[in-house]
Amino acid sequence: MNTIPRAVVIVGAGQAGVQAASALRAEGYGGTIDLLGNEPCLPYQRPPLSKSYLSGDVADEDLHLETAAWFAEQRIERLPDAHVDTIEPRQKRVRLSTGQTLDYDHLILATGARNRSLPALSEPMRGVISLRTVADAAALTSRLRDARRVVVIGAGFLGLEVASVAIAQGCDVHVVESVDRVMQRAISVDMSQACLRHHRAAGLTVSFDARVDAFCAQDGSVSAVKLADGRVIQADLVLVAIGVVPNSELGSACGLEIFNGFIVDDQLRTSDPAISAIGDCAAFPYAFDDGDRLRLESVQNAVDQACYVARRIMGTTDGRRYDQVPVFWSDQGGMRLQIAGVARRLDASVLRGDPTSGAFSIFRYRDDRLTAVESFNRPTDHMVARRMLQRRISPSRAEATDMTFDLKSLVNATVTT
Numbered sequence: 407m408n409t410i411p412r413a414v415v416i417v418g419a420g421q422a423g424v425q426a427a428s429a430l431r432a433e434g435y436g437g438t439i440d441l442l443g444n445e446p447c448l449p450y451q452r453p454p455l456s457k458s459y460l461s462g463d464v465a466d467e468d469l470h471l472e473t474a475a476w477f478a479e480q481r482i483e484r485l486p487d488a489h490v491d492t493i494e495p496r497q498k499r500v501r502l503s504t505g506q507t508l509d510y511d512h513l514i515l516a517t518g519a520r521n522r523s524l525p526a527l528s529e530p531m532r533g534v535i536s537l538r539t540v541a542d543a544a545a546l547t548s549r550l551r552d553a554r555r556v557v558v559i560g561a562g563f564l565g566l567e568v569a570s571v572a573i574a575q576g577c578d579v580h581v582v583e584s585v586d587r588v589m590q591r592a593i594s595v596d597m598s599q600a601c602l603r604h605h606r607a608a609g610l611t612v613s614f615d616a617r618v619d620a621f622c623a624q625d626g627s628v629s630a631v632k633l634a635d636g637r638v639i640q641a642d643l644v645l646v647a648i649g650v651v652p653n654s655e656l657g658s659a660c661g662l663e664i665f666n667g668f669i670v671d672d673q674l675r676t677s678d679p680a681i682s683a684i685g686d687c688a689a690f691p692y693a694f695d696d697g698d699r700l701r702l703e704s705v706q707n708a709v710d711q712a713c714y715v716a717r718r719i720m721g722t723t724d725g726r727r728y729d730q731v732p733v734f735w736s737d738q739g740g741m742r743l744q745i746a747g748v749a750r751r752l753d754a755s756v757l758r759g760d761p762t763s764g765a766f767s768i769f770r771y772r773d774d775r776l777t778a779v780e781s782f783n784r785p786t787d788h789m790v791a792r793r794m795l796q797r798r799i800s801p802s803r804a805e806a807t808d809m810t811f812d813l814k815s816l817v818n819a820t821v822t823t
Protein backbone atom coordinates (compact mmCIF):
# COMPACT_ATOMS: atom_id res chain seq x y z
CA MET A 407 0.00 0.00 0.00
CA ASN A 408 1.22 3.49 -0.85
CA THR A 409 2.08 5.61 2.18
CA ILE A 410 1.61 9.28 1.48
CA PRO A 411 4.50 11.29 2.95
CA ARG A 412 3.68 13.97 5.49
CA ALA A 413 6.54 16.27 4.56
CA VAL A 414 7.74 16.89 1.01
CA VAL A 415 10.83 19.01 0.48
CA ILE A 416 11.59 20.25 -3.03
CA VAL A 417 15.10 21.50 -3.87
CA GLY A 418 15.04 23.96 -6.78
CA ALA A 419 12.28 26.52 -7.31
CA GLY A 420 12.33 26.56 -11.11
CA GLN A 421 9.79 25.24 -13.61
CA ALA A 422 9.93 21.65 -12.32
CA GLY A 423 10.00 22.46 -8.59
CA VAL A 424 7.07 24.88 -8.73
CA GLN A 425 5.05 22.52 -10.90
CA ALA A 426 5.69 19.64 -8.49
CA ALA A 427 4.41 21.73 -5.57
CA SER A 428 1.39 22.89 -7.56
CA ALA A 429 0.57 19.38 -8.83
CA LEU A 430 0.82 17.91 -5.32
CA ARG A 431 -1.84 20.35 -4.10
CA ALA A 432 -3.96 19.76 -7.21
CA GLU A 433 -3.83 16.01 -6.46
CA GLY A 434 -5.13 16.68 -2.95
CA TYR A 435 -1.88 16.40 -1.01
CA GLY A 436 -2.44 17.86 2.47
CA GLY A 437 1.02 17.59 4.07
CA THR A 438 3.73 20.23 4.23
CA ILE A 439 5.61 21.38 1.16
CA ASP A 440 8.91 23.26 1.47
CA LEU A 441 10.15 24.74 -1.80
CA LEU A 442 13.82 25.72 -1.51
CA GLY A 443 15.43 27.77 -4.24
CA ASN A 444 18.77 29.52 -4.29
CA GLU A 445 17.62 32.45 -6.42
CA PRO A 446 16.41 35.62 -4.63
CA CYS A 447 13.22 36.30 -6.59
CA LEU A 448 9.82 34.71 -7.16
CA PRO A 449 10.13 31.61 -9.38
CA TYR A 450 10.00 32.51 -13.07
CA GLN A 451 9.91 30.99 -16.52
CA ARG A 452 13.12 30.99 -18.53
CA PRO A 453 11.98 30.69 -22.20
CA PRO A 454 11.11 34.41 -22.59
CA LEU A 455 14.60 35.37 -21.37
CA SER A 456 16.05 34.69 -24.82
CA LYS A 457 13.00 35.95 -26.72
CA SER A 458 10.25 38.39 -25.66
CA TYR A 459 12.00 39.59 -22.46
CA LEU A 460 15.13 40.39 -24.42
CA SER A 461 13.19 42.28 -27.07
CA GLY A 462 11.44 44.28 -24.34
CA ASP A 463 7.96 42.81 -24.93
CA VAL A 464 7.74 41.14 -21.52
CA ALA A 465 8.41 42.73 -18.12
CA ASP A 466 9.99 41.07 -15.05
CA GLU A 467 6.66 40.49 -13.28
CA ASP A 468 5.20 38.74 -16.36
CA LEU A 469 7.88 36.08 -16.00
CA HIS A 470 6.71 34.86 -12.60
CA LEU A 471 5.31 31.36 -12.55
CA GLU A 472 3.02 32.20 -9.59
CA THR A 473 2.45 35.14 -7.24
CA ALA A 474 3.56 35.32 -3.59
CA ALA A 475 -0.14 35.26 -2.62
CA TRP A 476 -0.68 32.03 -4.56
CA PHE A 477 2.16 30.27 -2.71
CA ALA A 478 0.65 31.39 0.60
CA GLU A 479 -2.87 30.25 -0.37
CA GLN A 480 -1.52 26.87 -1.44
CA ARG A 481 0.41 26.50 1.83
CA ILE A 482 3.67 26.09 -0.06
CA GLU A 483 6.51 27.28 2.15
CA ARG A 484 8.76 29.06 -0.33
CA LEU A 485 12.32 29.75 0.83
CA PRO A 486 14.23 32.08 -1.55
CA ASP A 487 18.02 32.45 -1.31
CA ALA A 488 18.09 28.98 0.21
CA HIS A 489 21.00 26.96 -1.10
CA VAL A 490 20.93 23.29 -0.16
CA ASP A 491 24.46 22.14 0.58
CA THR A 492 23.97 18.54 1.61
CA ILE A 493 21.45 15.74 1.72
CA GLU A 494 21.59 13.38 4.68
CA PRO A 495 19.56 10.44 3.36
CA ARG A 496 19.75 8.32 6.56
CA GLN A 497 18.28 11.12 8.66
CA LYS A 498 16.04 12.15 5.74
CA ARG A 499 17.04 15.75 5.97
CA VAL A 500 18.65 18.48 3.92
CA ARG A 501 21.10 21.04 5.19
CA LEU A 502 21.24 24.59 3.85
CA SER A 503 24.40 26.67 3.48
CA THR A 504 23.19 28.67 6.50
CA GLY A 505 23.33 25.50 8.61
CA GLN A 506 19.51 25.28 8.85
CA THR A 507 18.14 21.75 8.39
CA LEU A 508 14.79 20.51 7.10
CA ASP A 509 13.37 17.01 7.52
CA TYR A 510 11.53 15.24 4.74
CA ASP A 511 9.56 12.08 4.18
CA HIS A 512 10.01 12.55 0.44
CA LEU A 513 12.60 14.73 -1.30
CA ILE A 514 12.20 16.01 -4.86
CA LEU A 515 15.37 17.21 -6.57
CA ALA A 516 14.61 19.83 -9.22
CA THR A 517 17.97 21.57 -9.31
CA GLY A 518 18.07 22.22 -13.07
CA ALA A 519 21.28 22.94 -14.92
CA ARG A 520 23.89 25.65 -15.25
CA ASN A 521 25.72 27.03 -18.25
CA ARG A 522 28.84 25.30 -19.49
CA SER A 523 31.84 27.61 -19.34
CA LEU A 524 34.26 28.28 -22.15
CA PRO A 525 37.89 27.26 -21.50
CA ALA A 526 39.14 30.27 -23.50
CA LEU A 527 37.51 32.58 -20.94
CA SER A 528 39.63 32.05 -17.86
CA GLU A 529 38.06 34.94 -15.94
CA PRO A 530 34.95 37.12 -16.35
CA MET A 531 35.21 39.98 -18.87
CA ARG A 532 32.82 42.91 -19.22
CA GLY A 533 30.59 42.38 -22.26
CA VAL A 534 30.92 38.58 -22.28
CA ILE A 535 27.67 37.15 -21.00
CA SER A 536 26.01 33.77 -20.64
CA LEU A 537 22.25 33.42 -20.19
CA ARG A 538 20.43 31.29 -17.66
CA THR A 539 18.87 33.56 -15.04
CA VAL A 540 16.75 36.69 -15.10
CA ALA A 541 19.80 38.59 -13.80
CA ASP A 542 21.79 37.39 -16.83
CA ALA A 543 18.91 38.43 -19.10
CA ALA A 544 18.74 41.89 -17.55
CA ALA A 545 22.50 42.34 -18.09
CA LEU A 546 22.21 41.11 -21.68
CA THR A 547 19.22 43.36 -22.42
CA SER A 548 20.98 46.46 -21.17
CA ARG A 549 24.21 45.61 -23.02
CA LEU A 550 22.30 44.84 -26.23
CA ARG A 551 20.79 48.34 -26.21
CA ASP A 552 24.18 49.88 -27.08
CA ALA A 553 25.73 46.98 -28.97
CA ARG A 554 26.48 47.10 -32.67
CA ARG A 555 28.62 44.01 -33.21
CA VAL A 556 27.48 40.88 -31.44
CA VAL A 557 29.25 37.53 -31.45
CA VAL A 558 27.29 34.48 -30.32
CA ILE A 559 29.34 31.42 -29.43
CA GLY A 560 27.25 28.31 -30.04
CA ALA A 561 24.57 27.74 -32.70
CA GLY A 562 22.14 25.90 -30.43
CA PHE A 563 18.55 26.97 -29.68
CA LEU A 564 19.50 29.62 -27.17
CA GLY A 565 22.30 31.14 -29.24
CA LEU A 566 20.12 31.40 -32.34
CA GLU A 567 17.18 32.85 -30.40
CA VAL A 568 19.36 35.63 -29.00
CA ALA A 569 21.03 36.13 -32.38
CA SER A 570 17.56 36.64 -33.95
CA VAL A 571 16.61 39.28 -31.39
CA ALA A 572 19.96 41.06 -31.89
CA ILE A 573 19.49 41.06 -35.69
CA ALA A 574 15.98 42.49 -35.24
CA GLN A 575 17.52 45.28 -33.15
CA GLY A 576 19.85 46.19 -35.99
CA CYS A 577 23.08 44.57 -34.76
CA ASP A 578 25.66 42.83 -36.93
CA VAL A 579 25.61 39.29 -35.56
CA HIS A 580 28.21 36.58 -36.11
CA VAL A 581 27.55 33.10 -34.74
CA VAL A 582 30.59 30.92 -34.14
CA GLU A 583 29.91 27.18 -34.01
CA SER A 584 32.42 24.38 -33.33
CA VAL A 585 30.62 21.70 -35.39
CA ASP A 586 29.43 21.78 -38.99
CA ARG A 587 25.75 22.72 -38.65
CA VAL A 588 23.24 24.55 -36.49
CA MET A 589 21.37 22.83 -33.61
CA GLN A 590 23.30 19.66 -34.43
CA ARG A 591 22.42 17.85 -31.20
CA ALA A 592 18.68 18.23 -31.64
CA ILE A 593 17.58 18.26 -35.28
CA SER A 594 18.14 16.52 -38.60
CA VAL A 595 20.64 17.67 -41.21
CA ASP A 596 17.81 18.80 -43.51
CA MET A 597 16.14 20.89 -40.80
CA SER A 598 19.53 22.37 -39.86
CA GLN A 599 20.01 23.46 -43.46
CA ALA A 600 16.55 25.03 -43.67
CA CYS A 601 17.09 26.91 -40.41
CA LEU A 602 20.49 28.13 -41.58
CA ARG A 603 18.93 29.47 -44.81
CA HIS A 604 16.31 31.27 -42.72
CA HIS A 605 18.96 32.89 -40.50
CA ARG A 606 21.29 33.82 -43.35
CA ALA A 607 18.38 35.44 -45.21
CA ALA A 608 17.80 37.57 -42.11
CA GLY A 609 21.42 38.74 -42.25
CA LEU A 610 23.15 36.42 -39.78
CA THR A 611 26.77 35.42 -40.39
CA VAL A 612 27.63 31.90 -39.24
CA SER A 613 31.08 30.29 -39.10
CA PHE A 614 31.21 26.52 -38.69
CA ASP A 615 34.03 24.27 -37.45
CA ALA A 616 35.31 27.36 -35.66
CA ARG A 617 36.88 27.36 -32.22
CA VAL A 618 37.39 30.31 -29.93
CA ASP A 619 40.99 30.78 -28.95
CA ALA A 620 40.90 34.01 -26.92
CA PHE A 621 39.03 37.21 -26.15
CA CYS A 622 40.51 40.65 -26.71
CA ALA A 623 39.60 43.58 -24.45
CA GLN A 624 39.79 47.35 -24.59
CA ASP A 625 39.40 49.39 -21.40
CA GLY A 626 38.28 46.22 -19.60
CA SER A 627 35.44 45.46 -22.05
CA VAL A 628 35.43 42.81 -24.76
CA SER A 629 36.51 44.16 -28.15
CA ALA A 630 37.02 41.04 -30.26
CA VAL A 631 36.96 37.26 -30.37
CA LYS A 632 40.00 35.46 -31.72
CA LEU A 633 39.41 32.12 -33.46
CA ALA A 634 41.85 29.21 -33.60
CA ASP A 635 42.18 29.66 -37.40
CA GLY A 636 43.60 33.16 -36.81
CA ARG A 637 40.47 35.16 -37.65
CA VAL A 638 39.60 38.05 -35.36
CA ILE A 639 35.91 39.07 -35.12
CA GLN A 640 35.24 42.52 -33.70
CA ALA A 641 32.61 42.52 -30.95
CA ASP A 642 31.18 44.82 -28.32
CA LEU A 643 28.97 42.06 -26.91
CA VAL A 644 29.58 38.30 -26.76
CA LEU A 645 27.06 35.69 -25.73
CA VAL A 646 28.49 32.33 -24.69
CA ALA A 647 25.81 29.69 -25.35
CA ILE A 648 27.56 26.34 -25.49
CA GLY A 649 25.14 24.20 -23.52
CA VAL A 650 24.53 23.30 -19.90
CA VAL A 651 25.61 20.81 -17.26
CA PRO A 652 23.12 19.36 -14.77
CA ASN A 653 23.28 20.49 -11.13
CA SER A 654 23.71 17.05 -9.60
CA GLU A 655 26.71 17.50 -7.27
CA LEU A 656 24.35 17.34 -4.28
CA GLY A 657 23.80 13.67 -5.05
CA SER A 658 27.40 12.55 -5.41
CA ALA A 659 28.28 13.53 -1.85
CA CYS A 660 25.45 11.42 -0.41
CA GLY A 661 25.89 8.40 -2.67
CA LEU A 662 23.07 8.84 -5.20
CA GLU A 663 23.80 7.37 -8.62
CA ILE A 664 24.88 10.12 -10.99
CA PHE A 665 25.74 10.12 -14.67
CA ASN A 666 24.91 13.24 -16.68
CA GLY A 667 22.38 14.13 -13.96
CA PHE A 668 20.63 12.18 -11.22
CA ILE A 669 19.97 8.67 -12.49
CA VAL A 670 16.30 7.83 -11.98
CA ASP A 671 14.24 4.71 -12.66
CA ASP A 672 11.16 4.49 -14.85
CA GLN A 673 9.11 6.05 -12.03
CA LEU A 674 11.61 8.93 -11.63
CA ARG A 675 13.03 7.67 -8.32
CA THR A 676 16.75 8.06 -7.69
CA SER A 677 18.78 5.20 -6.26
CA ASP A 678 17.19 6.20 -2.91
CA PRO A 679 13.41 5.59 -3.22
CA ALA A 680 12.66 8.46 -0.81
CA ILE A 681 14.23 10.86 -3.34
CA SER A 682 12.89 11.70 -6.81
CA ALA A 683 14.57 13.85 -9.46
CA ILE A 684 12.80 15.77 -12.22
CA GLY A 685 13.45 18.28 -14.99
CA ASP A 686 16.81 19.33 -16.43
CA CYS A 687 18.76 17.53 -13.66
CA ALA A 688 17.24 14.04 -14.18
CA ALA A 689 18.55 11.29 -16.49
CA PHE A 690 15.55 9.01 -17.04
CA PRO A 691 14.80 5.89 -19.11
CA TYR A 692 12.89 6.89 -22.25
CA ALA A 693 10.00 4.42 -22.39
CA PHE A 694 9.46 5.01 -26.12
CA ASP A 695 13.01 3.89 -26.90
CA ASP A 696 13.25 0.72 -24.81
CA GLY A 697 14.55 2.65 -21.83
CA ASP A 698 17.50 4.44 -23.44
CA ARG A 699 18.55 7.05 -20.91
CA LEU A 700 17.78 10.71 -21.72
CA ARG A 701 18.26 14.02 -19.97
CA LEU A 702 16.13 16.74 -21.50
CA GLU A 703 16.18 20.51 -21.17
CA SER A 704 12.64 21.62 -21.88
CA VAL A 705 9.69 23.17 -20.11
CA GLN A 706 7.31 20.41 -21.13
CA ASN A 707 9.64 17.73 -19.77
CA ALA A 708 9.94 19.60 -16.44
CA VAL A 709 6.16 19.99 -16.19
CA ASP A 710 5.28 16.42 -17.21
CA GLN A 711 7.81 14.88 -14.85
CA ALA A 712 6.65 17.08 -11.97
CA CYS A 713 3.00 16.10 -12.54
CA TYR A 714 3.92 12.43 -12.78
CA VAL A 715 5.91 12.48 -9.51
CA ALA A 716 3.05 14.25 -7.72
CA ARG A 717 0.64 11.53 -8.88
CA ARG A 718 3.10 8.80 -7.95
CA ILE A 719 3.49 10.25 -4.45
CA MET A 720 -0.31 10.30 -4.13
CA GLY A 721 -0.46 6.68 -5.27
CA THR A 722 -2.48 7.25 -8.43
CA THR A 723 0.03 6.01 -11.00
CA ASP A 724 -0.60 2.36 -10.00
CA GLY A 725 3.03 1.46 -10.66
CA ARG A 726 2.84 2.67 -14.28
CA ARG A 727 6.12 4.01 -15.63
CA TYR A 728 6.68 7.59 -16.76
CA ASP A 729 5.87 7.61 -20.46
CA GLN A 730 5.51 11.06 -22.00
CA VAL A 731 6.70 11.91 -25.48
CA PRO A 732 9.07 14.89 -25.25
CA VAL A 733 8.10 18.15 -26.88
CA PHE A 734 10.25 21.21 -27.51
CA TRP A 735 9.81 24.58 -29.20
CA SER A 736 12.07 27.45 -30.17
CA ASP A 737 11.18 30.86 -31.66
CA GLN A 738 13.88 32.28 -33.88
CA GLY A 739 13.05 35.47 -35.76
CA GLY A 740 9.72 34.64 -37.39
CA MET A 741 10.35 30.92 -37.35
CA ARG A 742 8.74 28.59 -34.85
CA LEU A 743 10.55 25.28 -34.66
CA GLN A 744 8.69 22.52 -32.83
CA ILE A 745 9.93 19.03 -32.13
CA ALA A 746 7.93 16.06 -30.90
CA GLY A 747 9.79 12.91 -29.89
CA VAL A 748 13.51 12.23 -29.93
CA ALA A 749 15.36 10.96 -32.99
CA ARG A 750 18.76 9.35 -33.11
CA ARG A 751 21.41 10.62 -35.46
CA LEU A 752 20.92 7.93 -38.12
CA ASP A 753 17.10 7.98 -38.19
CA ALA A 754 15.90 8.61 -41.76
CA SER A 755 14.32 11.94 -42.70
CA VAL A 756 11.11 12.19 -44.74
CA LEU A 757 9.90 15.60 -45.91
CA ARG A 758 6.29 16.79 -45.64
CA GLY A 759 5.68 20.09 -47.41
CA ASP A 760 7.97 22.41 -49.29
CA PRO A 761 10.87 24.04 -47.39
CA THR A 762 10.89 26.98 -49.81
CA SER A 763 7.29 27.78 -48.75
CA GLY A 764 8.51 28.57 -45.23
CA ALA A 765 6.33 25.88 -43.63
CA PHE A 766 7.16 22.17 -43.63
CA SER A 767 7.93 19.21 -41.40
CA ILE A 768 10.50 16.46 -41.30
CA PHE A 769 9.34 13.06 -40.12
CA ARG A 770 12.11 10.91 -38.65
CA TYR A 771 11.99 7.12 -38.95
CA ARG A 772 13.91 4.18 -37.58
CA ASP A 773 12.99 1.35 -39.94
CA ASP A 774 9.22 1.79 -40.25
CA ARG A 775 8.76 3.40 -36.88
CA LEU A 776 8.16 7.12 -36.49
CA THR A 777 10.57 8.45 -33.82
CA ALA A 778 10.21 12.24 -34.06
CA VAL A 779 8.71 15.07 -36.08
CA GLU A 780 10.43 18.44 -36.57
CA SER A 781 8.11 21.21 -37.73
CA PHE A 782 9.08 24.57 -39.20
CA ASN A 783 6.06 26.89 -38.92
CA ARG A 784 3.70 23.87 -39.17
CA PRO A 785 1.94 23.77 -35.77
CA THR A 786 -0.79 21.45 -37.06
CA ASP A 787 1.77 18.78 -38.03
CA HIS A 788 3.31 19.18 -34.59
CA MET A 789 0.03 18.71 -32.77
CA VAL A 790 -0.86 15.56 -34.68
CA ALA A 791 2.71 14.26 -34.32
CA ARG A 792 2.45 14.49 -30.54
CA ARG A 793 -0.69 12.37 -30.58
CA MET A 794 0.74 9.83 -33.03
CA LEU A 795 3.96 9.40 -31.08
CA GLN A 796 2.18 9.16 -27.74
CA ARG A 797 0.04 6.35 -29.16
CA ARG A 798 2.91 4.75 -31.09
CA ILE A 799 1.18 5.30 -34.45
CA SER A 800 3.47 5.49 -37.47
CA PRO A 801 2.17 6.75 -40.80
CA SER A 802 3.87 5.03 -43.74
CA ARG A 803 6.58 7.15 -45.35
CA ALA A 804 4.30 7.60 -48.38
CA GLU A 805 1.50 8.91 -46.14
CA ALA A 806 3.91 11.26 -44.39
CA THR A 807 5.07 12.86 -47.65
CA ASP A 808 1.59 13.02 -49.24
CA MET A 809 0.24 16.49 -48.40
CA THR A 810 -3.27 15.36 -49.40
CA PHE A 811 -3.19 12.62 -46.78
CA ASP A 812 -4.91 13.68 -43.55
CA LEU A 813 -2.62 12.49 -40.73
CA LYS A 814 -5.37 13.17 -38.19
CA SER A 815 -7.39 10.35 -39.73
CA LEU A 816 -4.82 7.88 -38.33
CA VAL A 817 -5.21 9.23 -34.79
CA ASN A 818 -9.00 9.48 -35.02
CA ALA A 819 -9.25 5.97 -36.47
CA THR A 820 -7.38 4.54 -33.48
CA VAL A 821 -9.65 6.35 -31.05
CA THR A 822 -12.83 4.82 -32.47
CA THR A 823 -11.56 1.23 -32.77
Ligand SMILES: Cc1cc2nc3c(=O)[nH]c(=O)nc-3n(C[C@H](O)[C@H](O)[C@H](O)COP(=O)(O)OP(=O)(O)OC[C@H]3O[C@@H](n4cnc5c(N)ncnc54)[C@H](O)[C@@H]3O)c2cc1C
Pocket residue numbers: 417418419420421422423442443444445451452453454455456488489490491516517518519537538539564653656684685686687702703704705706708733734735736737
Ligand atom coordinates in the same frame (compact mmCIF):
# COMPACT_ATOMS: atom_id res chain seq x y z
C1 LIG B 1 17.20 31.44 -21.84
C2 LIG B 1 16.48 30.12 -21.89
C3 LIG B 1 15.52 29.90 -22.87
C4 LIG B 1 14.83 28.69 -22.90
N1 LIG B 1 13.89 28.49 -23.90
C5 LIG B 1 13.17 27.35 -23.90
C6 LIG B 1 12.14 27.13 -24.87
O1 LIG B 1 11.91 27.96 -25.74
N2 LIG B 1 11.43 25.99 -24.80
C7 LIG B 1 11.66 25.04 -23.83
O2 LIG B 1 10.97 24.01 -23.79
N3 LIG B 1 12.65 25.20 -22.92
C8 LIG B 1 13.40 26.32 -22.95
N4 LIG B 1 14.40 26.49 -22.01
C9 LIG B 1 14.71 25.41 -21.08
C10 LIG B 1 13.78 25.44 -19.89
O3 LIG B 1 13.66 26.73 -19.35
C11 LIG B 1 14.31 24.47 -18.84
O4 LIG B 1 14.29 23.18 -19.41
C12 LIG B 1 13.47 24.49 -17.57
O5 LIG B 1 13.59 25.74 -16.94
C13 LIG B 1 13.94 23.39 -16.63
O6 LIG B 1 13.30 23.53 -15.40
P1 LIG B 1 13.99 22.97 -14.08
O7 LIG B 1 13.07 23.32 -12.98
O8 LIG B 1 14.41 21.57 -14.30
O9 LIG B 1 15.35 23.81 -13.93
P2 LIG B 1 15.55 25.35 -13.63
O10 LIG B 1 14.49 26.16 -14.27
O11 LIG B 1 16.97 25.64 -14.00
O12 LIG B 1 15.38 25.47 -12.05
C14 LIG B 1 16.28 24.90 -11.14
C15 LIG B 1 16.43 25.83 -9.95
O13 LIG B 1 17.11 25.14 -8.92
C16 LIG B 1 18.04 26.01 -8.31
N5 LIG B 1 19.05 25.22 -7.59
C17 LIG B 1 20.05 24.48 -8.13
N6 LIG B 1 20.78 23.89 -7.15
C18 LIG B 1 20.23 24.26 -5.97
C19 LIG B 1 20.54 23.99 -4.61
N7 LIG B 1 21.55 23.19 -4.27
N8 LIG B 1 19.78 24.56 -3.64
C20 LIG B 1 18.71 25.36 -3.97
N9 LIG B 1 18.38 25.65 -5.23
C21 LIG B 1 19.12 25.11 -6.24
C22 LIG B 1 18.57 26.79 -9.51
O14 LIG B 1 19.22 28.00 -9.14
C23 LIG B 1 17.27 27.05 -10.27
O15 LIG B 1 16.62 28.21 -9.79
C24 LIG B 1 15.12 27.69 -21.96
C25 LIG B 1 16.11 27.91 -20.98
C26 LIG B 1 16.79 29.10 -20.95
C27 LIG B 1 17.86 29.34 -19.91
